[in-house]
Amino acid sequence: MTYIYKYNLVKEIIMVINVSNKKSKKANISLSVNSIVVLVMAMVMLGLGLGFTRSMFGNMSSQFEELASEIPDPSVSYSDPIALSSEMLYPKPGENKVLKVAVFNTFDVDVSISLGVSCPAFNNKQVSGAKTVNPGKFDIWTVYLTKSIAGKIELCNITATLHPNAGTDVTLKREIVVEVK
DSSP: HHHHHHHHHHHHHHHHHHHHHHHHHHHHHHHHHHHHHHHHHHHHHHHHHHHHHHHHHHHHHHHHHHHHHHHHHOOOOSSSEEEESSSEEEOOOOOEEEEEEEEESSSHHHHHHEEEEOOOOEEEEEEEOOOOEEEEEEEEEEEEEEEEEOOOEEEEEEEEEEEEEOOOOOEEEEEEEEEOO
């Protein structure tokens, strides 16, 4: 009798384990489905966010390119090695402006030229990086000035630093008056 009792007890324990395994499997499947749904939703949100960001920056970039194409290139020479497309800017508050800066290489060797902009009348300034310019040649940088600040008359400084392969760096400076109306 104890043998049968133990057998029945073992049988009941096995049944309980089987039932709990079935519940566990159902819970695992349910958890897996929930995880997949959350993952798909996260991917969709990421895609929408990236699409929105791309469209916003794409529009801004095309606006700046359109503004830059309207501005004539400044002329430079050996005697005047840095020139601006304009000596004065009159933006409206919050308006974006584009400024072109031409820098002439006065050295007899290739020179790496980097441009710096200090302009408190604008919140953001964007300038492309350093460029290598051959002797007796020039290159043009496009400076993007965004979100002008209302009611300011400021003097903006444009500096071009010429880094020859051997020798001392030379810094050229130009100023531009910005009056935000």
